[in-house]
Amino acid sequence: MNNNILLGKEGEDLAVELLEKKGYSIICRNFRFKNAEIDIICETNEEIIFVEVKTRNSNFFFLI
Numbered sequence: 001m002n003n004n005i006l007l008g009k010e011g012e013d014l015a016v017e018l019l020e021k022k023g024y025s026i027i028c029r030n031f032r033f034k035n036a037e038i039d040i041i042c043e044t045n046e047e048i049i050f051v052e053v054k055t056r057n058s059n060f061f062f063l064i
Contacts, residue, residue, distance in 0.1 A: 008053070011053050015040060024043065027048070029041075038051075039052055
């Protein structure tokens with residue numbers, strides 16, 4: 001596996017960990033339909049949330 005794929009997987013793993021700590025239930029990871037992909041599908045308070053994770057290789061950190 002190349003470094004970009006590994007870095008992306010690490011970012012998604014961290015995002016899942018954060019979402020679970022905040023009380024979200026993970027429904028699915030890397031959902032694919034035709035040529036599209038959703039990184040994380042999760043649920044909280046009867047809401048379905050679709051999450052796109054962008055992992056950068058730098059010291060800058062931004063979280064919404």
